[in-house]
Amino acid sequence: MSGGDIDEKHMRRALALATLGRGTTSPNPLVGAVLARGARVLGQGFHRRPGEPHAESLALAQVRTTTGATLYTNLEPCCHTGRTPPCVGAIVRAQVGRVVAAMRDPNPRVNGRGFRALRRHGVEVEVGLLRDEAARLNEAFVKRASTGLPFVTLKGASSLDGRIATRTGDSKWITSTFARRHARLLRVEHDAIVVGIGTALADDPRLNRRPRTAGAGPLVRVVLDRNLRLSVRSRLVSTPREGPVLVFCGPDATPAKRRRLVAAGVEIINVPVLGGRLDLKAVLRHLAERGLMRVLVEGGGELHASFLERQLADRLVLYVAPRLIGGTDARPLFGGEGIAEMKRAPVLRSTRCSRIGDGWMIEGALS
Numbered sequence: 204m205s206g207g208d209i210d211e212k213h214m215r216r217a218l219a220l221a222t223l224g225r226g227t228t229s230p231n232p233l234v235g236a237v238l239a240r241g242a243r244v245l246g247q248g249f250h251r252r253p254g255e256p257h258a259e260s261l262a263l264a265q266v267r268t269t270t271g272a273t274l275y276t277n278l279e280p281c282c283h284t285g286r287t288p289p290c291v292g293a294i295v296r297a298q299v300g301r302v303v304a305a306m307r308d309p310n311p312r313v314n315g316r317g318f319r320a321l322r323r324h325g326v327e328v329e330v331g332l333l334r335d336e337a338a339r340l341n342e343a344f345v346k347r348a349s350t351g352l353p354f355v356t357l358k359g360a361s362s363l364d365g366r367i368a369t370r371t372g373d374s375k376w377i378t379s380t381f382a383r384r385h386a387r388l389l390r391v392e393h394d395a396i397v398v399g400i401g402t403a404l405a406d407d408p409r410l411n412r413r414p415r416t417a418g419a420g421p422l423v424r425v426v427l428d429r430n431l432r433l434s435v436r437s438r439l440v441s442t443p444r445e446g447p448v449l450v451f452c453g454p455d456a457t458p459a460k461r462r463r464l465v466a467a468g469v470e471i472i473n474v475p476v477l478g479g480r481l482d483l484k485a486v487l488r489h490l491a492e493r494g495l496m497r498v499l500v501e502g503g504g505e506l507h508a509s510f511l512e513r514q515l516a517d518r519l520v521l522y523v524a525p526r527l528i529g530g531t532d533a534r535p536l537f538g539g540e541g542i543a544e545m546k547r548a549p550v551l552r553s554t555r556c557s558r559i560g561d562g563w564m565i566e567g568a569l570s
């Protein structure tokens with residue numbers, strides 16, 4: 204095996220290790236590390252959750268001597284003290300001669316400083332091996348660090364003709380049990396679920412995370428509700444153990460409604476209103492500031508349409524059932540005004556289609 208092949212093999216292992224932290228590392232990135240001499244792996248690790256050791260330290264802790272060893276990691280080692288000491292210091296102290304990293308850490312506190320510090324201490328640094336895979340793996344972390352917004356996935360379930368409820372509002376159920384179970388798993392890798400008040404009133408959902416993920420923080424449940432129409436008797440409000448409930452409202456929500464929801468344990472956040480709707484960017488900025496990196500928007504059609512119109516969604520996951528609902532008054536997957544010209548239609552990129560039960564799951568990138 205050539206040196207390049209060995210490097211790639213170890214980096215793929217570091218990337219695979221990093222994925223083991225999925226669902227538990229937010230707001231930290233997914234990081235895996237492998238310490239190797241030639242083809243031989245000496246130590247390895249991955250970051251499990253905030254406050255726990257970083258991948259590099261775990262890999263280093265498994266070896267006594269690092270002579271001639273290379274450390275492979277999918278993200279630039281940190282150089283600042285957070286809840287854990289900086290990894291650069293540990294690497295330098297362990298006298299590792301070479302570090303191969305897939306990408307720079309876009310966090311403004313790191314952003315190349317880790318690499319510079321390593322080089323200053325005589326460590327050979329190579330950056331860019333499997334960069335695209337690494338950037339995809341940490342797409343949410345990269346987005347939050349570079350834009351201050353979380354990574355947004357729109358999730359919907361529709362009939363073959365794009366309806367999410369019949370003209371009478373009946374929506375249970377469009378897709379098969381199998382598809383619904385599959386869709387629930389999406390919640391595991393997200394930090395927050397968002398719905399519009401239309402969905403909260405029509406479906407009275409609980410928005411819980413089942414199965415529970417060991418070590419994951421609570422799933423934050425979010426409702427966008429300009430005038431605070433959410434009932435204190437709703438399932439969302441009456442199941443505080445399933446996770447905190449945040450309700451975003453506009454300036455016209457009455458103090459009495461606020462008081463009632465706050466007394467029931469709901470957190471109310473004011474955001475500005477833009478064109479008659481809550482300002483989604485302000486909502487997302489608030490969620491990112493709370494450390495929520497991955498947000499799953501579960502409808503309904505009006506809210507999905509707003510995310511699309513404002514180009515604030517990154518990914519679409521759509522479960523399509525082999526049913527036809529029809530009717531001009533049946534609820535569409537995307538409501539709102541829609542686009543006027545075909546050339547302005549958002550196009551899904553990197554699409555994937557899988558067979559789920561008797562229907563399909565179609566997913567793709569939106570931005």
Ligand SMILES: NC(=O)c1ccc[n+]([C@@H]2O[C@H](COP(=O)([O-])OP(=O)(O)OC[C@H]3O[C@@H](n4cnc5c(N)ncnc54)[C@H](OP(=O)(O)O)[C@@H]3O)[C@@H](O)[C@H]2O)c1
Pocket residue numbers: 358359360361367368372373374377398399400401402403405406427428429430432479480481482483501502503504505506507509510534538
């Ligand atoms: N099959 C599926 O995947 C699926 C998923 C979810 C829901 N559903 C179905 O969809 C129906 C509900 O959908 P819907 O379209 O009527 O309601 P929705 O999208 O859930 O909620 C829309 C409401 O949310 C509030 N809102 C606050 N900020 C907003 C913003 N920036 N953009 C858009 N809305 C905002 C608005 O009410 P205020 O002005 O009062 O704030 C708006 O009327 C139900 O029948 C439900 O069963 C189906």
